[in-house]
Amino acid sequence: MNEAARLTRAHKRFGRTVALAGLDLAIRPGEVLALLGPNGAGKTTAVSLLLGLLAPDRGSARLFGRDPRSPAARTRCGAMLQVSRVPETLRVREHVHLVASYYPRPLPVDQTLALAGLQEIAQRPYGELSGGQRQRLMFALALAGGPDLLFLDEPTVGLDLESRRGLWQAIRDLAGRGRTVLLTTHHLEEADALADRIVVLARGRSVAEGTPAAIKARAAGRRIRCVTALAAEDVARLPGVHRAERDGAATEILAAEAEPVVRELLARDPSLADLEVTGARLEEAFLALTADPVQPTDLEEDAA
Amino acid sequence: MSATATTTRSPASPLPIAAEPPRRTPRQLATIYALEARYEMLKVLRLPMFAVPTLAFPLVFYCLFGLAFRGGGPGGTPMAVYLLATYGAFGVIGAALFGFGVNVAMERGQGWMLLKRATPMPPGAYFAAKTAVALLFSMLIVIGLFTLGATLGGVRLPTDTWIGLALSLVAGAVPFCAFGLALGYLAGPNSAPAVINLLYLPMAFASGLWLPVEALPGWMQQIAPWLPAYYLAQLGLGALGLPVRVSAGAAVAALAAFTVISLAIARLGYRRDHGRTYG
Numbered sequence: 001m002n003e004a005a006r007l008t009r010a011h012k013r014f015g016r017t018v019a020l021a022g023l024d025l026a027i028r029p030g031e032v033l034a035l036l037g038p039n040g041a042g043k044t045t046a047v048s049l050l051l052g053l054l055a056p057d058r059g060s061a062r063l064f065g066r067d068p069r070s071p072a073a074r075t076r077c078g079a080m081l082q083v084s085r086v087p088e089t090l091r092v093r094e095h096v097h098l099v100a101s102y103y104p105r106p107l108p109v110d111q112t113l114a115l116a117g118l119q120e121i122a123q124r125p126y127g128e129l130s131g132g133q134r135q136r137l138m139f140a141l142a143l144a145g146g147p148d149l150l151f152l153d154e155p156t157v158g159l160d161l162e163s164r165r166g167l168w169q170a171i172r173d174l175a176g177r178g179r180t181v182l183l184t185t186h187h188l189e190e191a192d193a194l195a196d197r198i199v200v201l202a203r204g205r206s207v208a209e210g211t212p213a214a215i216k217a218r219a220a221g222r223r224i225r226c227v228t229a230l231a232a233e234d235v236a237r238l239p240g241v242h243r244a245e246r247d248g249a250a251t252e253i254l255a256a257e258a259e260p261v262v263r264e265l266l267a268r269d270p271s272l273a274d275l276e277v278t279g280a281r282l283e284e285a286f287l288a289l290t291a292d293p294v295q296p297t298d299l300e301e302d303a304a
Numbered sequence: 305m306s307a308t309a310t311t312t313r314s315p316a317s318p319l320p321i322a323a324e325p326p327r328r329t330p331r332q333l334a335t336i337y338a339l340e341a342r343y344e345m346l347k348v349l350r351l352p353m354f355a356v357p358t359l360a361f362p363l364v365f366y367c368l369f370g371l372a373f374r375g376g377g378p379g380g381t382p383m384a385v386y387l388l389a390t391y392g393a394f395g396v397i398g399a400a401l402f403g404f405g406v407n408v409a410m411e412r413g414q415g416w417m418l419l420k421r422a423t424p425m426p427p428g429a430y431f432a433a434k435t436a437v438a439l440l441f442s443m444l445i446v447i448g449l450f451t452l453g454a455t456l457g458g459v460r461l462p463t464d465t466w467i468g469l470a471l472s473l474v475a476g477a478v479p480f481c482a483f484g485l486a487l488g489y490l491a492g493p494n495s496a497p498a499v500i501n502l503l504y505l506p507m508a509f510a511s512g513l514w515l516p517v518e519a520l521p522g523w524m525q526q527i528a529p530w531l532p533a534y535y536l537a538q539l540g541l542g543a544l545g546l547p548v549r550v551s552a553g554a555a556v557a558a559l560a561a562f563t564v565i566s567l568a569i570a571r572l573g574y575r576r577d578h579g580r581t582y583g
Contacts, residue, residue: 051422071424079422083415089350094343101339102425104328125350145423 003065004029004149004180005050010059012045012204019045021204022059027149032171032181034191036215037201043184044082046201047153050182051079064149075104078147080138082154088127092118092137095126096144103145115170116140132163139167143174150174152183156190168193192216222258225250225276228269238264250274337429344433345440348403358402358441362395363448369514371456378518381546384457386516388449389540392473394513395445396438397533400480401487401500403438408488409496412577435481442477446470461544468543476536479559482566483532489573507533517549532562 005027012020020042027033027050035043048054049061052068063073086095096113100106113119116136121129129137135155142150152171156164171194175181185191191198192212200208200215208215221242227250228235235244235253240261244253255261258277265272328336348354370387377386411417420430450466453459461469484500491499508514510524511533517525528534535555542548542555550558 053418053421071426074422074424077422079419081415081419081422084419085414086416086419087347087411089347090343094346098339098343099423101336102423104332141419151422 002029003027003062005064005068005182006062007046007049007056008060008062010046010049010056010061012042012049012054012057018204020049020056023201023204023206025199025206027180027182028197029148029180030178031196032175032183032194034195034198034212035182035184035201036186036188036191036198037184038186040203041186041201042204043186043201044153045204047079047081047151047182047184051077051151075145076148077151078142078145078149079151080142080153080155081151082157084138085134086126086137086141089125091123091125092129092133092140093122095137096140099141100144103147105146106144107146109144112140112144115143115173117166117170132159135159135163136167139170143179147179149180149182152181154184154186156185156187164190188216221279222255223278224253224255224258224261224265225274225278226253226265226272227251227274228265228272230265230269235265333426336426337432340425340429340433341436344437348407348437354402354406355441358395358399359444359448361398362391362445363452365394365514366391366449366452367456371452378516379547382457382459384453384459385461385544386541386546388453388459389469389473389544389546390513390516390537392446392449392469393476393511393533393536393540394508395449396442396473396477397480397508397513397536398504399441399445400438400477401484401504402497403441404434404481404484405487405491405500406496407434408485409491410493412488413493417577431485434485435478438477438481438484439474442474443470446473465544469540472539472543473536476539476559479532479536479563479566482563482570486566486569486573489570489577507531510534512537532559535559535562 003026007020007023007025010020010023010025011018023042023046025035025046035046037043045054049056050063050068052061052063052070052074061068063070064076066073068074090098093109093113096109096118100109100112106112107115110119113122116139118133118136118140121133124133126134126137135158139152139155142152155171156167159167168190171181171183175194181194183191183194192215195212198208198210198212198215199206208218210218225247230251232244232246232251235241235251238261240255240257242254242256244251246252253261262275262277366387370384370391373383377383408417417430421427446469450470487500487503488496510520510527511517511531512520512528513533517528517534517537520528529550535550535558538548538550539552539555539559542552548555
């Protein structure tokens with residue numbers, strides 16, 4: 001099968017924290033793939049393994065069929081990483097020029113600046129840029145080399161709405177030119193706006209995968225919290241309820257839809273009090289929805 | 305390279321997996337090294353916090369101790385001559401330690417290094433650029449000191465003595481580039497300047513870079529041979545034809561050993577970074 005990049009049963013731990021617990025992930029040529037998940041789900045670790053910045057403890061990472069650390073693989077990738085700050089005294093254009101020079105077939109510097117919307121501030125030193133402008137420069141550095149595959153790790157984190165939409169448009173433009181994009185995000189909305197396919201990560205595993213429409217339908221869970229005399233086990237058996245458990249005096253319920261469950265609860269327990277309904281956090285929604293907690297990949301040693 | 309690599313398979317998809325990327329020509333590689341050095345230089349020159357003290361301190365100290373005191377140094381050598389070697393050593397060591405140590409520590413901390421590692425940048429370009437900048441600063445310091453010495457200090461030396469001293473000093477920056485690199489990997493981004501100052505200033509004093517080593521207390525003279533800066537100062541004094549405590553050969557050997565040890569430490573740090581978590 002033709003793949004731009006792949007993780008096979010990748011495990012990675014940092015001290016006692018398990019970042020990846022046997023993740024399988026394939027990026028297909030030409031697609032925009034979103035890795036969606038809460039903080040700590042393993043998104044950044046997955047990107048780091050694919051870029052060869054970290055080595056997996058077990059399993060393998062391949063980039064264009066090669067070791068991600070090989071220069072041959074790297075010349076075809078660009079990356080926007082979360083932690084990067086660049087020297088403050090160099091100007092926007094100088095940064096783009098330098099990074100572009102590392103690649104055999106870079107985009108012309110002016111084109112990169114235009115794609116990232118940086119023409120007007122090309123002569124400004126990094127130290128004088130606003131947060132949104134810095135983020136756009138990081139995006140420009142990712143695409144300066146004319147890569148076939150872009151890694152965008154939380155590209156819009158910390159951006160205001162306008163900057164976010166601007167960056168979304170730039171990412172769409174790139175995808176329209178046939179570039180492959182892997183982006184990580186903890187916003188379903190962002191994944192929905194950009195991706196052809198979404199892989200949901202939680203605790204270092206893939207817990208769901210599908211088109212944005214399919215993922216959205218599954219993620220539309222609600223969290224209900226109330227003080228009730230009903231036993232949590234009974235509540236858990238109500239139709240539409242995924243999970244119910246006691247949390248101090250209150251009972252916490254995860255359900256696909258709130259209204260039928262609330263109606264049923266009130267019918268059974270007129271003394272019910274302190275009712276709250278909120279959107280389920282993504283992780284909860286997906287953990288609740290993944291019926292089978294057994295991860296077969298855990299039990300097998302990788303063949304690589 | 306032969307011309308047989310011209311057969312390309314036709315791409316079956318927008319991302320042919322097996323396609324060989326074009327190999328870098330020596331010329332492209334040279335371009336990368338040159339650009340990296342140029343931008344490293346611009347970066348540093350635009351940072352007065354680094355450029356000004358690095359260039360000014362050795363010159364100001366030389367004026368204070370070498371020119372203001374018109375007295376004689378050890379063996380009746382004019383201080384203006386003697387201190388050319390030792391403040392030269394002081395200057396190039398500072399340029400190397402701070403240029404490498406602080407920058408490497410900071411760029412590791414900021415993730416700039418990580419971002420570069422995600423690109424196909426040849427790692428050598430990064431280190432070569434920093435070495436080039438340290439050598440450039442060393443040259444500027446040496447030129448500045450020589451100008452002060454020859455004009456205000458009235459120092460007259462044969463041309464080959466000037467050249468010999470200049471070469472010893474500039475080449476003497478290299479071991480301290482290696483040491484700075486090691487410190488850049490050991491120290492955190494915020495502690496690096498403090499750590500380097502705490503090593504650099506006492507070492508400079510005890511090695512006889514500020515005052516002739518003969519003028520130091522006895523116990524300090526005992527420590528001096530354990531300090532790498534001492535050997536660079538001795539090398540410089542030897543180049544001036546002044547009496548030295550260590551032969552040029554022994555000084556070069558000591559500095560070479562110091563370079564190897566520093567590079568080994570830097571290498572450990574570099575490796576450690578590869579397995580490190582971040583963010």
